[in-house]
Amino acid sequence: MTSPQTSAVGHSHVFLGAAHEASERRTWAVIWLCGAMMIGEVVGGLAFGSIALVADGLHMSTHAGALLLAALAYTYSRKYAQDPRFSFGTGKLGDLAGFSSAIGLAMISLLIGYEALTRFLHPVAIHFGQAIPIAVLGLIVNLASAWLLSRGGHDHHHGHGHSHGSDEHDHAEEAHTVRASGGALVLSVFEDGVPPRFQLRRPAGALLLAKSIALETRRADGARQAFTFTDRGGYLESVEEIPEPHAFAARLRIDGEGDHEVVFEEHDHDHADHHRDNNLRAAVIHVAADAAVSVLVIIGLVLARVFGWVWMDPLAGLVGACVIASWSYGLIRDTGAILLDMNPDRRLADRMRRTVEACGDEVADLHLWRLGPGHLGAIVCVATSAPRDAAFYRQKLSAFPALSHLTIEIATPAS
Structure with a gap:
């Protein structure tokens, strides 16, 4: 039989990303930009009788709505970061918002794909004089939004993980x-x-x-x-x-x-996933997806106008739908893993285990999960016959700075 001993040291439960407030400000700035663009397109379309301009303005409203979700997640998680009702803080709220945005992106990709396939079967007349300038204007707004969101050099790539070379x-x-x-x-x-x-x-x-x-x-x-x-x-x-x-x-x-x-020197070797802000990542993907579709639409429209290849327009939409679906899948997978408390880094868990067992003890159980951008939580159960307390193992594991919330349980042989 064993007797558990758990450390109980008071500490902060604020597990927000280091650039939380800066990302929040940038997201609100992009919302204002998209909102102004939306109002301008709707008013201009109604004034000049352009249904295409009105339609693009309404599309921009859905874009602003997705960004609003990200901004509210930032605001709410910051406002309630000290609320004791959240046992492990509000750091995961951004991942929840990112997961929700990813679901929305997946639905958008299905709608675009359906519309593209429909136009393959039933081509419609294209008003190139209106469609091309609107697509170019949308691309400019999206590029400006992406620049605002990505300032600060943070990693917001859209891949499905890290690329590890074979060397x-x-x-x-x-x-x-x-x-x-x-x-x-x-x-x-x-x-x-x-x-x-x-x-x-x-x-x-x-x-x-x-x-x-x-x-x-x-x-x-x-x-x-x-x-x-x-x-x-x-x-x-x-x-x-x-x-x-x-x-x-x-x-x-x-x-x-x-x-x-x-x-x-000892390093915790955190993967970028530990520090990645999935809320901002979702906002960037929304903008990047819109920009990618705009580029494809412009290419398709130009080729259709110059060479008469009307099928290029729905083909561009279909390719865009596949790109958005791919980014959406990566975001759903990554945020879903965090929300389900999956181990974010097995190599780091193995290093923690070896650090403890180098003292001659045995790690009976180890749980590692992400609390928020740049913050990890861990519960380590150590089986030992040595007269060591939780502070001893806490000091050993202090070499891993990403461990923001560490619980040590000590099991000793029954006397």
Whole structure:
């Protein structure tokens, strides 16, 4: 039997993104821009008898409505960030708004696709003189909106995740260049799906024998560990595994060349998903989707007018529907995973487990989930026979700054 012990340390439950207020202001600014455009198109269309202009103005109103959802999510989550009714804060409200927007995008893509297929079967007359200028005007507004929303250099790409190259360098935790007589050597910690080990890469064609290399690490508490290397073909790899945390000074000794000192610092290696603001991402996708459709429509209209290819207009709409559906799927998948508290980063969870178990204890249970942009919550149950309290493990896990809410449960053997 075991006896649980849970840490209970008072702390803030505000888990909003670092750029929350700036993103909120930008979203409201874009709403005002779209609102002005909407009113101008509707009034102008009614004044000049252009039903196409009125229709585009009404379309802009749906666009502004989607952005309004994002803006209200920002405002509400900020206003009620300290409300004790929200056990883990209001950081997920933006993900909820992003999920709702993604559902709306999916419906829009279906409507566009249906309309495009209908026009393939039953072509309609196109008024090029009105349609092309309206499409160009819509593109300009969307580009201006995208610029306003994306200011600040945040990551709002529309892909379905991270692109990881096949090269092992992509997974190196931290790399240092060492100048040797035969050329620059790269010393790194590698741990992609395997226990962490040092890797030493040599210049192409350079001869570097494993037996001529020795490495020793020195940690802040004075602990030292020696590492030997073996040849893996294109690189040398340490025989010994590197215990957590990966924060130490390393002395690399090369026979005949002396010592080289490098310092490794512990990082939590958060993926961009940890910091991604899905509320702003949804707003950007709405704008980008509209801009993409505008570009496709302009291309289709120009080709239809110049070459008489009337079928290009519905084809452009069908392609646009597929693009919007793809972006919508990615947003639904990512926000849905957060709302269902899926583990946002298995590699980070594994690193946390190794950090605790490096002390000789066992992690009996570990839960990791996202609380908001840049904030993770974790519950760690440690089985140990050592006289250690929650503060000991909290200090060990402090190397992972994304852990904004950490609960430690200690299970000890029954006496």
